[in-house]
Amino acid sequence: MPETYYFNITYACNSCCIFCAANFQGGSRRLADMQPAQFRFLLHEADVRAGDQVVINGGEPTVHPDFFEFLAALRERQAYPILFTNGVRLHEQAFTAKLAQYSPMNIRVPFFSARPQLHDRLTGRADNFAKTLAGFAQIVGMRSQGVPFEIEAKLLLCKATYLENRTTAALLTERFPNLFYFSINPLLIYDKVMRNKDRLVESFSRMREATESTIDLILSRHFLVSLDLLPFCVVAERHRALLPPLRNVPHRRWYFDPRSTTADPEARMTEQFCSEHCLPCLYCHTCKGFYPEYLELFGHAEVQPIVQEHRGDQPLCCSAEPFRATVAPKTEPSGGKRRFVVTARLPG
Ligand code: SF4
Ligand code: SF4
Numbered sequence: 001m002p003e004t005y006y007f008n009i010t011y012a013c014n015s016c017c018i019f020c021a022a023n024f025q026g027g028s029r030r031l032a033d034m035q036p037a038q039f040r041f042l043l044h045e046a047d048v049r050a051g052d053q054v055v056i057n058g059g060e061p062t063v064h065p066d067f068f069e070f071l072a073a074l075r076e077r078q079a080y081p082i083l084f085t086n087g088v089r090l091h092e093q094a095f096t097a098k099l100a101q102y103s104p105m106n107i108r109v110p111f112f113s114a115r116p117q118l119h120d121r122l123t124g125r126a127d128n129f130a131k132t133l134a135g136f137a138q139i140v141g142m143r144s145q146g147v148p149f150e151i152e153a154k155l156l157l158c159k160a161t162y163l164e165n166r167t168t169a170a171l172l173t174e175r176f177p178n179l180f181y182f183s184i185n186p187l188l189i190y191d192k193v194m195r196n197k198d199r200l201v202e203s204f205s206r207m208r209e210a211t212e213s214t215i216d217l218i219l220s221r222h223f224l225v226s227l228d229l230l231p232f233c234v235v236a237e238r239h240r241a242l243l244p245p246l247r248n249v250p251h252r253r254w255y256f257d258p259r260s261t262t263a264d265p266e267a268r269m270t271e272q273f274c275s276e277h278c279l280p281c282l283y284c285h286t287c288k289g290f291y292p293e294y295l296e297l298f299g300h301a302e303v304q305p306i307v308q309e310h311r312g313d314q315p316l317c318c319s320a321e322p323f324r325a326t327v328a329p330k331t332e333p334s335g336g337k338r339r340f341v342v343t344a345r346l347p348g
Helices: 038-045 067-075 094-100 116-123 128-144 167-174 190-194 202-221 239-240 292-298
Strands: 004-008 053-057 080-083 107-110 149-157 181-186 253-256 332-334 337-339
Touching: 004 038, 038 067, 053 067, 053 181, 080 116, 094 128, 107 128, 149 167, 149 202, 167 202, 181 202, 181 292, 202 239, 239 292
Parallel strands: 004 053, 004 253, 053 080, 080 107, 107 149, 149 181
Antiparallel strands: 332 337
């Protein structure tokens, strides 16, 4: 089974989102960036192999001055890149043409509203919406010409965006052919989000009706949608055919970060449970669960273990396995050779 590795290669970014989870507060560029040599070393030591999925994230990874060196390193190992980008640089033709040289790859681009002013306000930069939409058009167009880009349009579930998602999905499905899929993503509740809590944080229950309506629209237009990152018990019964297949064992993920990859020698490996309330759930090894911060705010009432397998449990969307954001970084020396283990932040 392919492994999933997650690399934060930079804390730098060309946007300033109100819900940014990259909490780096200044410091030197060297500290903010992973170096390609370090990346190659980590790929080697982690024994990344052909077919493994490697998430390249940031910050905004495309602003890293050596961005393409990271992709070159992955190509040498025939690993599959999953690029998390805000999409702004994709509107640059030369940039996207070079990106195609490193395909196949999965590219994930967020849209926070179909209203340019709101998308720009949430991302902190004028013209972000226009650039992201133009970039998206460019990669979809390249895919239609045979470039093996797998493309995901990300919709965010938060107070500022959940009522926007349906019209955003409508716009994208009207404007582009069925050559990409959608995903619906929970909000990562970190420091900056908490500072804007009243504008951003909302319960899944309150967002449920609008979310179901968004999913219905996407499916009615014959596009696929991934719900892989949502707690599965907040997904309506009628949409559970969209969930990924059951797994019997925890899926391990590795996380590497320019600031802390070689630190924290005391961290221990844990498994992927978001809550002890999940233990009876059939999906406890498949579902990413609720973020601990969410449970601190809203309690456990929405954690409803699923005890009956969905009939015909086939995923409609084969998106690559994304990283669970509550995983913290860790490297640990073992017998002279580095071994990498994952540390999940369990709820208190
Ligand atoms: S694009 Fe990503 S890294 Fe940049 S500000 Fe927005 S959330 Fe943060
Ligand atoms: S009970 Fe837990 S594991 Fe089960 S679907 Fe809900 S969040 Fe996921």
